[in-house]
Amino acid sequence: MCAPSSLAASDYSLIGAVKLHLLIVLLGFALSGCAASSDRLADRSSGGTSAAQPNIIMIVVDDLGWSDVGYNQTTDLLETPNIDAMAQQSVRFDNAYAGAANCAPSRAVLMSGQYGPRHGIYTVSPSTRGDSRTRKLIPIANKRGLQPNVITLAEALKDAGYASGHFGKWHLGDDPDTQGFDVNVAGSGQGMTFHYFSPYRLPNIEDGPNGEYLTNRLTSDVIEWMKSAKGAPFFAYVPYYSVHTPLQAPEATVQKYRDKGILGGKQANYAAMVEMMDKNVGRILTMLEAEGLADDTIVIFTSDNGGYRMPSFPSPIRAGKGSYYEGGLRVPLLVRWPGKIAPRADHTPVINADFYPTLLSLANAKRPDQVLDGMDLSSVFLGKKKIETRDLFWHFPVYLQAHNGLADQAQDPLFRTRPGSAIRSGDWKLIHYFERDEYELYDLSNDISERDNLAIRRPEKMSELKRKLGAWRQETGADVPTQLNPEYDAAINQQLIAQQLGK
Known part of the structure; x- marks a missing residue:
């Protein structure tokens, strides 16, 4: 070639x-x-x-x-x-x-x-x-x-x-x-x-x-x-x-x-x-x-x-x-x-x-x-x-399939990412996944590899970033997918995840 x-x-x-x-x-x-x-x-x-x-x-x-x-x-x-x-x-x-x-x-x-x-x-x-x-939601049109x-x-x-x-x-x-x-x-x-x-x-x-x-x-x-x-x-x-x-x-x-x-x-x-x-x-x-x-x-x-x-x-x-x-x-x-x-x-x-x-x-x-x-x-x-501290935002209300299963190091091995939003505020980063209304919170100053999810242990910080992220979505008119996908099968989704993890 x-x-x-x-x-x-x-x-x-x-x-x-x-x-x-x-x-x-x-x-x-x-x-x-x-x-x-x-x-x-x-x-x-x-x-x-x-x-x-x-x-x-x-x-x-x-x-x-x-x-x-x-x-x-x-x-x-x-x-x-x-x-x-x-x-x-x-x-x-x-x-x-x-x-x-x-x-x-x-x-x-x-x-x-x-x-x-x-x-x-x-x-x-x-x-x-x-x-x-394996897609629980109908994503926003691109x-x-x-x-x-x-x-x-x-x-x-x-x-x-x-x-x-x-x-x-x-x-x-x-x-x-x-x-x-x-x-x-x-x-x-x-x-x-x-x-x-x-x-x-x-x-x-x-x-x-x-x-x-x-x-x-x-x-x-x-x-x-x-x-x-x-x-x-x-x-x-x-x-x-x-x-x-x-x-x-x-x-x-x-x-x-x-x-x-x-x-x-x-x-x-x-x-x-x-x-x-x-x-x-x-x-x-x-x-x-x-x-x-x-x-x-x-x-x-x-x-x-x-x-x-x-x-x-x-x-x-x-x-x-x-x-x-x-x-x-x-x-x-x-x-x-x-x-x-x-x-x-x-x-x-x-x-x-x-x-x-x-x-x-x-x-x-x-x-x-x-x-x-x-x-x-x-x-x-x-x-x-120097500039004053400001927040950075990302919005991804769609699906992107896996490239290489476990090597992708994503939330699960079927998708590089599922629909969600993210914010970086100072040294903190919050990711919101829409399918199950899940949150992941990371302190990048101590955990650049994003392995230690602090969402439960730092509820005050999670609430602060959650509020900021929601306000930003409202201000920019960000569409959040809520309509359920009739083709979604929770059992098959879990079965395919288990198969990939088994590899």
């Missing part, structure tokens, strides 16, 4: 295949550049933008686990030297969260600045996932994409004079071109690629030479676009398809990890995909230095949600993608802006809804006339002050 390739080959084999695409890219930038006002142009230096409107690069890796980058690892099996070097130059948020535990809803929170109940994207459709006999009336982060930055380019996975509608991006490479309603090696069979991207690797190709395209956009502020959104399944990487890199002792084929391929992603992050950072853009550019590195649990790569946090335990929600987050953001660790709990108001503030852009649930963290980024 995995064709051989190398980074060097893909860097220099694109010349013939990408000529037409680059012509479209340059034309898109030329059209967007006309929107920049004369006073903005007067502020430009020859090497980049003014401090008033920095360039913005947002790299969002698909399904990268919190522990799967070197600076967070509990093992040395995965290699991310470029990301680790960036971490030393960045503010590193160790309590950063995705807006949801799987792809589309998390990206919807990021691009809209709004919690799930406001836009209605809760999962990757349908919401009726898993065996119907929306498949952001509605046209939602003003995206890209649209808000475009209104402020930014050129905007999209390179990778969109998953929020048919075409990011209609939602604020001047240029779109490989973005569509499709949530994954089935072919990391060309021919890609993806919408909105021309195939490269046979065997070209998709992560390399997307990086080459965004680098060329950013070079062409030099002189005016740009927003480069780089949501790589990596490291989402199918797990495919150049064979030589996969073999390297087999030689390191990772014997499972999936795990070796995953490690190789992580390394290839890291190399391409390094290419972007190297380009910024070479083009004199580094000091004028904010670079954000994060993931859209937690990763799948893999036995070769231990993690101190519980569960993975699709779960509302920490392993599904907590993500790596680095923010670099040389000379403006001091490198350091920051323990502030943040969520990807915060990007929207924060980047508008840093770009001196106008806030749109819509509710933004995120907080402006610009003062935190710049080290000027």
Whole structure:
């Protein structure tokens, strides 16, 4: 399945295949550049933008686990030297969260600045996932994409004079071109690629030479676009398809990890995909230095949600993608802006809804006339002050079936999560499961693995968070499923749970 390739080959084999695409890219930038006002142009230096409107690069890796980058690892099996070097130059948020535990809803929170109940994207459709006999409730219907009336982060930055380019996975509608991006490479309603090696069979991207690797190709395209956009502020959104399944990487890199002792084929391929992603992050950072853009550019590195649990790569946090335990929600987050953001660790709990108001503030852009649930963290980024404690929320009124039974570390082995809501308040986290009106309460300062449910032993704290969570659901109009599923069979549900536990 995995064709051989190398980074060097893909860097220099694109010349013939990408000529037409680059012509479209340059034309898109030329059209967007006309929107920049004369006073903005007067502020430009020859090497980049003014401090008033920095360039913005947002790299969002698909399904990268919190522990799967070197600076967070509990093992040395995965290699991310470029990301680790960036971490030393960045503010590193160790309590950063995705807006949801799987792809589309998390990206919807990021691009809209709004919690799930406001836009209605809760999962990757349908919401009726898993065996119907084991679903006690009829879940809330899911929306498949952001509605046209939602003003995206890209649209808000475009209104402020930014050129905007999209390179990778969109998953929020048919075409990011209609939602604020001047240029779109490989973005569509499709949530994954089935072919990391060309021919890609993806919408909105021309195939490269046979065997070209998709992560390399997307990086080459965004680098060329950013070079062409030099002189005016740009927003480069780089949501790589990596490291989402199918797990495919150049064979030589996969073999390297087999030689390191990772014997499972999936795990070796995953490690190789992580390394290839890291190399391409390094290419972007190297380009910024070479083009004199580094000091004028904010670079954000994060993931859209937690990763799948893999036995070769231990993690101190519980569960993975699709779960509302920490392993599904907590993500790596680095923010670099040389000379403006001091490198350091920051323990502030943040969520990807915060990007929207924060980047508008840093770009001196106008806030749109819509509710933004995120907080402006610009003062935190710049080290000027700390924010007051605030609560973070998640709502998942749908079902998501198990990925790998017991390895998922979920509440039960049939689902990564059943319908519920969650709140983080200070160091405390409360999860409310709707089927049986159950609550789980964890003290993350002492139990990051979420093993010790304190709901009974700390009734005052549970009551406090329960009240806050209920008030938030009411304020956002969150739909809670209450209608019973006539196909549900409690006996079969328990029988199937017992079978999985018996394995």
